[in-house]
Amino acid sequence: MTGPRFTALIASLPETVPFVGPEVQERARGVRFRARLGANENGFGPSPFAMAAMQDEAAEVWKYADSEHPELKAALAEHLGCQTENILIGEGIDGLLGYLVRLLVAPGDAVVTSDGAYPTFDYHVAGFGGALHRVPYAADHEDLGGLIAKAAEVNAKMIYLANPDNPMGSWHSGAAIEAALDDLPEGCILALDEAYIEFAPQGTAPRIAPEDPRVLRFRTFSKAYGLAGMRLGYLVGAAASIRAFDKIRNHFGMTRLGLAGALAALEDPLWLEDIIRLVAEAREEIGRIAEANGLTPLPSATNFVAVDCGRDGAFARKVLDGLIAEGVFVRMPRVAPQDRCIRISVGRPEELAVLAEALPIALARARRNSET
């Protein structure tokens, strides 16, 4: 009796996960985290109207969702000033990135990203056999010029750029991205991940015509809108590109409750304003805690702060391990020299109080361990 005959590509891939989730770590350690500050979630939660909309929609849950998502698309089109045919709703940015890679990347096709940027994008490229070319960060920013030069060099089909960036929290102005577009090599598109755009300063989102064929913008209800647990992302781009996703997407893949929640969340801009303020305050508090411990918070346009621990990656890893041991879930960049930092997501005041308590302990332990 033999099992499945996997494709050669699949046989070559590792069994892996782009992130080890907090619950997995909790089970491994046998203890719950006291503060959940590692997944760039939004502990302030979604709009109460979004919660109520999901609870109301529960009565309709026996029905498959509409495959075309017209209500949410119409609301987004109005919100963004584009047409509904410029929008695709999908299973989070993760799901949408997977579709995009599948559309463009045959084995060996070149793709460019920053070295140490979003692991799930790398996972998708590997999963379709793409040749991933990584460009180092420049002064903790994704290197726009470097990415474009690399794309030209390797004849890349796309560049992945997160603006603002994860894991560093840095950002480029919208104007800088608009200018960079004109240098994009022919036949290379920009996959612009704007997961954190709502937290960024005015002017961070480039003005790009929705029908510009060179760019696909990814946004999400997981961050500012507080709906990570419902898997809702969307894509803005030229109608012809958007239609191509209909060749492969899981047309009935969205949940009714998620769609209802997202629509209600979008229609509550006052809650979003509050969230943006609360996130800014929490970022400042993380900065204060870092500085009180002699560490350097980097500027951030997101809902997390990269905190420079002042030494190398091995030291930052010890600080991170110390925080985890103290019950604080955080993560860190995976590539030098960005890995001198730990990445701390915003949280409610009571969670940041746990951080304030745990960081000196973690630091003292890291320093002690580094001396031996």
Next chain:
Amino acid sequence: MTGPRFTALIASLPETVPFVGPEVQERARGVRFRARLGANENGFGPSPFAMAAMQDEAAEVWKYADSEHPELKAALAEHLGCQTENILIGEGIDGLLGYLVRLLVAPGDAVVTSDGAYPTFDYHVAGFGGALHRVPYAADHEDLGGLIAKAAEVNAKMIYLANPDNPMGSWHSGAAIEAALDDLPEGCILALDEAYIEFAPQGTAPRIAPEDPRVLRFRTFSKAYGLAGMRLGYLVGAAASIRAFDKIRNHFGMTRLGLAGALAALEDPLWLEDIIRLVAEAREEIGRIAEANGLTPLPSATNFVAVDCGRDGAFARKVLDGLIAEGVFVRMPRVAPQDRCIRISVGRPEELAVLAEALPIALARARRNSET
């Protein structure tokens, strides 16, 4: 300015959807359906405990779901008498079938299915460039022997079999499937879609050791458990096969509310019993309505009934169009001679009353139109 350079495979695919959903038809017609009897949904709804669990979980929706789904896997393992490592939770059977096809099918690889069976499976195979070989139904049943013979002939990597079958509602005994397994060609696995198994007579589910590498079984919370709108399917199979999905799956693709709802639904067997009884009663009522109009309901082990309209596909299409014109959403098989039938999903008594009212009108119109 140029747009995306799609792969050659993608460029060759149509923009399509396996099913045109009821809401899409409603928008095209400008009027709502009065009875939703076309998508094999469960209008009796999920367990009230599942509804409550989802509503409670809304407070946690700002968190991404656990990537490993341990609670639901543990409950399913106990329910099924297997180990948690024999189970994979995924985004509905549709999503899981997509993953399976991706794992096995490189362009040109042979796959076998029944001609006129589940369109979404065909969609996935086309989407990965597989060579799909279709075997006709035999007396309105999927042809076990024919599928196996074809798989041997074309060196297929897998056979797709739905038991009970959709769209005909027919079924094979578990014993027949167990026997067929021993004839499965070396290197060919059986993708056994048991979406409707809870509605089937005792003995329809084959006894297959979870570690048998030749079979992957697909089940869902969309049908008997009434959670179609939350996208929850699962897969049972050998641990080594299940692990392979970790190479490509969207690890954080499930919703928190869906997982909570499924767990509560699984823990309410009395509700499931009620649903099975209500579905059986509704099937009988559909049969009575069909017979009262001179049509022949086929035996069904599912939550729908294929009703033989007694003539050819063109006539059945007219009956279907007439029902749609009367506000009754139904579907029909797409291949002759099964397309002599229309497929009517169960529904609540008030929806079946609409069917009873609409069917004579639709039939009279179809007969009148067929005479001209």
